[in-house]
Amino acid sequence: MKRRLLLFSVLSAFLLLAACGQERSASLSSPKQSASTDSWPKELHVGFQKSSFSLFLKEKGYLEKQLQKHGVQVKWFEFQSGPPLLEALNAGQIDIGYVGGAPAVLAQANPGSKLVYIAYEPEVARAIIVPKTSPIRTVADLKGKRVAFGKGSSAHYTLLTALETAGLTLDDISQVYLQPAEARTAFERGDVDAWAIWDPFLADAEVNGGARVLIDANGLPKQYGLIVGRKEYVKQYRKVADVVIKELGKVHQEIQSSPDEAARLLAKETKIGEDIWKKTLSRRGYGGFPLTKEVIDAQQRIADRFYELGLIPKTIKVRDAVIAEQ
Numbered sequence: 001m002k003r004r005l006l007l008f009s010v011l012s013a014f015l016l017l018a019a020c021g022q023e024r025s026a027s028l029s030s031p032k033q034s035a036s037t038d039s040w041p042k043e044l045h046v047g048f049q050k051s052s053f054s055l056f057l058k059e060k061g062y063l064e065k066q067l068q069k070h071g072v073q074v075k076w077f078e079f080q081s082g083p084p085l086l087e088a089l090n091a092g093q094i095d096i097g098y099v100g101g102a103p104a105v106l107a108q109a110n111p112g113s114k115l116v117y118i119a120y121e122p123e124v125a126r127a128i129i130v131p132k133t134s135p136i137r138t139v140a141d142l143k144g145k146r147v148a149f150g151k152g153s154s155a156h157y158t159l160l161t162a163l164e165t166a167g168l169t170l171d172d173i174s175q176v177y178l179q180p181a182e183a184r185t186a187f188e189r190g191d192v193d194a195w196a197i198w199d200p201f202l203a204d205a206e207v208n209g210g211a212r213v214l215i216d217a218n219g220l221p222k223q224y225g226l227i228v229g230r231k232e233y234v235k236q237y238r239k240v241a242d243v244v245i246k247e248l249g250k251v252h253q254e255i256q257s258s259p260d261e262a263a264r265l266l267a268k269e270t271k272i273g274e275d276i277w278k279k280t281l282s283r284r285g286y287g288g289f290p291l292t293k294e295v296i297d298a299q300q301r302i303a304d305r306f307y308e309l310g311l312i313p314k315t316i317k318v319r320d321a322v323i324a325e326q
Helices: 002-029 054-060 062-070 082-090 101-109 154-164 180-189 201-208 231-236 238-257 259-270 274-282 293-308
Strands: 043-048 073-078 096-100 115-121 126-131 146-149 174-177 194-198 211-216 225-230
Touching: 043 054, 043 062, 043 082, 043 238, 054 062, 054 238, 054 259, 062 073, 062 238, 082 096, 082 101, 082 115, 082 225, 096 101, 096 154, 096 238, 101 115, 101 154, 101 225, 101 293, 115 231, 115 238, 126 154, 126 201, 146 154, 146 180, 154 194, 154 293, 180 194, 180 201, 194 201, 201 211, 201 274, 225 231, 225 238, 231 238, 238 259, 259 274
Parallel strands: 043 073, 043 096, 146 174, 146 194
Antiparallel strands: 096 225, 115 225, 126 194, 126 211
16 A cells, blocks of 8 residues: 555656646747847838938848848838837837937837837937028027927927027927928918928028028037837847947948938938938938937936926936947
């Protein structure tokens, strides 16, 4: 009897260990457990704007060439400005994109935000413009006037900080929320008195739209260009993000070394004149870099100011959404 009990106990233990081993093996082989930063996805969805060098990267096909080696298909999605691009990112529709500082803050403050900061680019030219014949000569003259800008865009912050130099706030003007294409039409028709905008739309308005710069962003608080990503995607597929940054860096170098050729390609794809792109390229910085303390601090100032004005519902720490810092 004792021998039978002993044999039964040994057999039960063996079966239990075998079952545990099968369970562990199944767990290790499951897709959820095998996914890591060393894996590659089937697709990469990239959001771009006509004002960003991501467009140049798209047309050159450099990203596709690098990622197809790993079976990754690249899909591109165009947006007029940062806010709608970031809405798509938070909705899981795109994985990586380029935006200005202000829209990134708004996206990070959004409940359930999926945004992470990956890298930054130097500022692009931004300004508030008025018609050449306008009687508006100073920022103070904007009081009570109709000013067009994209809500939550980099131009929003440019306008805010420009008004503060004259002791004004956004409440002192009539705010007209318009995307670049609609704002250009309203500006030329005289439906608005001023327009806050960035290159290449700014350069186009200066050359072809009868615009005069009232104040530019030089001397105003800095606002960098930012490469951002969807948190879950970037953490799982960090190698993809690294490839994107590397190829964007090559694009910056290529444009900087051959601006005339770049202007021709960008003009063809955007239907914005070659001379406009030459003007745009001549007055911007180049390169893609890891986030620095200076950039993070500049982004934090935007966040703090937006919270003070009630433009975001809660305080945020920009650093909490930074993937890598230099």
